[in-house]
Amino acid sequence: MLNALTLLILCQFVGEVIARATSLPLPGPVIGLVLLLTMLALRNRAPDPDLTTTSNWLLRHFGLLFVPAGVGVITQLDVLGDNAVALLVAIPVSTLLGLLVTGWVMQRLSRDEDS
């Protein structure tokens, strides 16, 4: 577990350094994700069981990790109130459009691929 956590934090660390050094418009953890994925693909064998267990443990409790940031809404209650109308329209409508576009393109192209 400690080895796996060290590897994950190291990937994030290197990702963070790359993000700052190159001013890439990507968050450090996303670059870390790509680094780890590249390493796994280059080695081309099943990841270490310890890494799989630790990652699954972290991902299973993903929801918990969002909670402290979510509670931050308490500092933004006035912003939410002031923009209630814009948010109540923008969020559902854009979510529906995203679902429709992704589902439609994927359905069409997947069918073409199968036939």
Added chain:
Amino acid sequence: MENLFHLWVYLETTPLLGLAATLVVWRLATLVAARMPGMALANPMLISVVILVALLLATGTPYSAYFQGAQYVHFLLGPATVALAIPMYANLRRIRRSARAILPALIAGSVVAAGSAMLIARLLGAPRVVILSLAPKSVTTPIAMGIAEQIGGQPSLAAVFVLLTGLCAIVLINPAMRLIRATDMRAQGLAAGMAGHGLATARMLLISETAGAFGGLAIGLNGITTAIVVPLLATFLVR
């Protein structure tokens, strides 16, 4: 009474209280959510946030004092995001096989979801910080917060928008898929993961394993796609 007051003053200044409260409330929220399966709003994260906000308001505790303890949980978002590489690697062969369908679907959805949210908010007069925090709302929280910070939004606002978006996606996915006659589980799963990240994907997993796998894939890929697309959109749509 005097002693109790001293105890409270002590607890307020240590990180222990915020950390313990987060973990205990999360435990309670998962128990509550488990007793209400199939209810979109019975989400442990939503329940936890509501309870903790109520507690902070009731005790007059400032968010900064709470976050002093909660930051230890918050910090794990980074390593957890990196850990998304593991399920993605497990699906790598499937990803390669349908790459020609997945990438156009994700890029189109990502541009439309982020662009329409920013445009609508702008037309309805929302300020710059709100528009920029809305942009990454379809992405999983840690990535969304990172993107929001990067482009000048407010990470905690972005986290709230992500949560609301996930709840909307859960409610809208079935009517939306019927409307476009998307019967393919790969298409339904990808749409759920793209538009509604982990919340909608967890929901799809109850219906179909294939949908769940493609949803998980969409969460990771959309995180990367949106991180590249949104800063570009922001320069066009926000001045």
